[in-house]
Amino acid sequence: MKTCLVVDDSSVIRKVARRILEGLDFKIEEAEDGEQALTACKRQLPEAILLDWNMPKMDGFEFLRMLRRMPGGDGPKVVFCTTENDVAHIARALHAGANEYIMKPFDKEIVEAKFQEVGLI
Amino acid sequence: MTPHDFDYLRKLLRERSGLVLSAEKQYLAESRLVPVARRHSIATLGDLVGKLRSGENSSLATDVVEAMATNETFFFRDKVPFEHFTQTVMPALIAARAREKHIRIWCTAASTGQEPYSLAMAIRGMNAALAGFRIEIVATDISAEVLARAKAGIYSQFEVQRGLPIQLLVRFFSQVGETWQIAPEIRDMVQFRSLNLLKDFSPLGTFDMVFCRNVLIYFDQETKIDVLNRIARQMPEQSFLALGAAETVVGLTDAFKPMTDRRGLYIPNAAKRVTPPSNILKFALKA
Numbered sequence: 001m002k003t004c005l006v007v008d009d010s011s012v013i014r015k016v017a018r019r020i021l022e023g024l025d026f027k028i029e030e031a032e033d034g035e036q037a038l039t040a041c042k043r044q045l046p047e048a049i050l051l052d053w054n055m056p057k058m059d060g061f062e063f064l065r066m067l068r069r070m071p072g073g074d075g076p077k078v079v080f081c082t083t084e085n086d087v088a089h090i091a092r093a094l095h096a097g098a099n100e101y102i103m104k105p106f107d108k109e110i111v112e113a114k115f116q117e118v119g120l121i
Numbered sequence: 122m123t124p125h126d127f128d129y130l131r132k133l134l135r136e137r138s139g140l141v142l143s144a145e146k147q148y149l150a151e152s153r154l155v156p157v158a159r160r161h162s163i164a165t166l167g168d169l170v171g172k173l174r175s176g177e178n179s180s181l182a183t184d185v186v187e188a189m190a191t192n193e194t195f196f197f198r199d200k201v202p203f204e205h206f207t208q209t210v211m212p213a214l215i216a217a218r219a220r221e222k223h224i225r226i227w228c229t230a231a232s233t234g235q236e237p238y239s240l241a242m243a244i245r246g247m248n249a250a251l252a253g254f255r256i257e258i259v260a261t262d263i264s265a266e267v268l269a270r271a272k273a274g275i276y277s278q279f280e281v282q283r284g285l286p287i288q289l290l291v292r293f294f295s296q297v298g299e300t301w302q303i304a305p306e307i308r309d310m311v312q313f314r315s316l317n318l319l320k321d322f323s324p325l326g327t328f329d330m331v332f333c334r335n336v337l338i339y340f341d342q343e344t345k346i347d348v349l350n351r352i353a354r355q356m357p358e359q360s361f362l363a364l365g366a367a368e369t370v371v372g373l374t375d376a377f378k379p380m381t382d383r384r385g386l387y388i389p390n391a392a393k394r395v396t397p398p399s400n401i402l403k404f405a406l407k408a
Binding site for chain 2: 091094102106109
């Protein structure tokens, strides 16, 4: 079973994402911000990361840059999931090493399509 | 709607569009036709069927057929057919049409345009291999309403997130408020035309690749056979047909044969070609 780290400061979003991803046979870990996510990744790298952009302490963009510099940090497939729904943010995310990008609001079909796109399903 | 009204509706749909509505789909008809009745200021679905019977309003029958057609689609739907297209079909056609340098592709039920635009984007990604080639994509649909949407090439945030890789969104779309519009360079690669597959489509000419996915499933056996055989007449040797995952030619016609290891992809059966393409036949008759 693949592991997905869901990183979002909203407990509601984490709950919705958990329900969708567990339905797609993922084991879920949760983090409330970039710092917690980085700690989780240092402990064990997941196969997938569903990543919010705007979060307290460390935002998703900064987390991604640090993740990609870690040993083995190029392994996890990172799918942004954010309300930053403009081309400039998408381009920045891709440039920093994101694999896919979900614009909120999202549903199961979108998550499934994006995870398929990057070969996680 | 009485069972009698529903029977009349089923007959009308079958005759006008080939759509087969099974007896248990009355709920579907009712849910889709209430907005049509409202648009035409008709009080009940019984009255709507009454007006259809009287034939006094021809646009009503068109709107009913359009409302009952299934327009479910998304970019790069099912993924595999597009991999077949770029990895198998196009390399074969580039070699086979090296002299003419002209390839024609037909999407038979284009709906709101995601399938032909996906093909256009895939073709853009093959630019080097296609240098000097002229590629035509003809996209048809029975519904004028969905074709108007397809031509505009404007999609909701939800629509661009179903099947479209983010890199292609950034490369080929521009953001217009809450929506996303496909780039003119992609839009201009597709010609949209209104077409009922039950009618003669030979004037469209011949095609090297025909996408007829998730169309036949709505037709009865007789219509499936007729449509497949007429498509075969529009296809030269060394051409390809793509059907949906739940569709096949097996047991319907021997005008095509399945390609080994390429599920959903078919090629004309050279041994069974008895009729020349109808446009060639027309030309011969004229001469």
